[in-house]
Amino acid sequence: MQADIVPLIVGLLILLSSLVSLKIGISVAIIEILLGVIAGNLGLAPEEWMVFLAGFGGIILTFLAGAEIDVGLLRKKFKESLLIGIFSFLTPFAGASLYAYYVAGWGLPASLIAGIALSETSIAVVYSVLLETNLLKTTVGNMLMAATFITNMGTAVMLSVLFAKPTLYTAVFIAVSIAVIFLATKFSHYVFDNAGLKNKVIEPEIKYIFFLLLVFIYFANLGAGHAILPTFVLGLLMSKHFTETSGTRMVKNRLRTVAFALITPVFFIVVGMKVSLPLIWSSIWLFAAFFVTKQSAKLIGVYFLAKKYIPDGHVYTTLLLSTGLTFGLIALIFGLRSGFINEVQYSILTGVLIASAVIPTFIAQKWFVPVHSEDIVEED
Secondary structure, three states, rough: OOOOOOHHHHHHHHHHHHHHHHOOOOOOOHHHHHHHHHHOOOOOOOOHHHHHHHHHHHHHHHHHHHHHHOHHHHHHHHHHHHHHHHHHHHHHHHHHHHHHHHEEEOHHHHHHHHHHHOOOHHHHHHHHHHHHHOOOOOOHHHHHHHHHHHHHHHHHHHHHHHHHHHHHHHHHHHHHHHHHHHHHHHHHHHHHHOOOOOOOOOHHHHHHHHHHHHHHHHHHHHHHOHHHHHHHHHHHHHHHHHOOOOHHHHHHHHHHHHHHHHHHHHHHHHHHHHHOOOHHHHOOHHHHHHHHHHHHHHHHHHHHHHHHHHHHHHHHHHHHHHHOOOHHHHHHHHHHOOOOOOOOOOOHHHHHHHHHHHHHHHHHHHOOOOOOHOOOOOOO
C-alpha cells in the first residue's frame, strides 16, 4: 500500500507558515495562502478531507469573529459601521460589474458574478489579522468587524436576489438557522456552567459549538445557501457567554487554539491551491485590470467615510476592507458550477481575490497598524 504524502506536506506547510510569520512579522494567513499557491502549482491537489476541513475552518473563523465583537460598542457605532459597510460593498460591485460588461466584454451573468465576488471583504482574513495585531478589542477592530459583516451581507443578498432559486429547503435552512440562534442565545449558559473546572479534558463546550456549526453547514447545503451569515450572527449573540466568567473566556481561548493549530491553516492553504498561475498569466492584463478596479472601488467607497469616522485608523481600515476571499470564492464556485463563468474567468477572479487578500493586508500590517493600546480591553 502506497503511503499518502499529502497530509505530511500540508503539515509541513502549516509549520513553515508559522515559523516564517514569526520571523518576518507578517500575518500567518498570508504565508499560508502563498505556500498554498506554490504547492498547488507544483501539482499538490487538496484531498476531500482537506476541502471539508477548509470549509469548516472558514465557518469557525466566522463564528470567532462574531464572538469577538463588543455588542455595546457596536450599538454606539452602528450608523458609522453601517455606512462604511454599505459603500464597501456597493462601489466595487458596481465598478467590477461595469468593467467586466463594458470593457472586458463579458456577458451580463458573468459580469454580475464578477461584481458580486469582488465586492466582498474577507471576514477570515480581517479577523485573523486583527487577532494577531491585538486590535480586536479596540474601536477600530470592532468597527472593522461590523463593517466587514455588513459588506458580506450585501454580497450574500445580491447573489441570492440575482441568481438564487429558493426552494422549500431554503425556507427550512432559514427557519433552522433562526431557531438555532434563538435557542443557543437563550440556553447556552447551561452548557457553559462548568466551563471553569480544572483538569477537564473532554471539552463539552467546544464540541457543543462545533455541533451548532455543523447544523448550519448541513442545512445550508440542503437549502443551497451558505452558513457564513447565520454563523456570524450566532457568534455575535453568543459573545456575552464568553465574557461572563474567567471559565467561559477560557473556552473561547481554547477554541482559538484548536482552530488556529490545524483547521484554519488548512482553510488558507486550500484557498491558495485553487489558483492556477498559468491561466492567470495567460490573461495577466485582465487580471491586473480587475485587481486595480477592485482596489480603486474599495478606496473610493471606504477611505473618506473611514477618515471621517475612524480618523486614527482610516488607512488601515480601508486596506483591510479591500481584502477578499471567503464569500467571493463562494460566488465564483456558484458561477462556475452554474455555467455563468468559465474556467479562465474563474481563475482570473480567484487570483484577484487571493491577491487582494495578500497585498492590502501586507501593506496594512507593515506600515499602517494603528497603535492605541489604551483602547484595548484585556481579557483575564
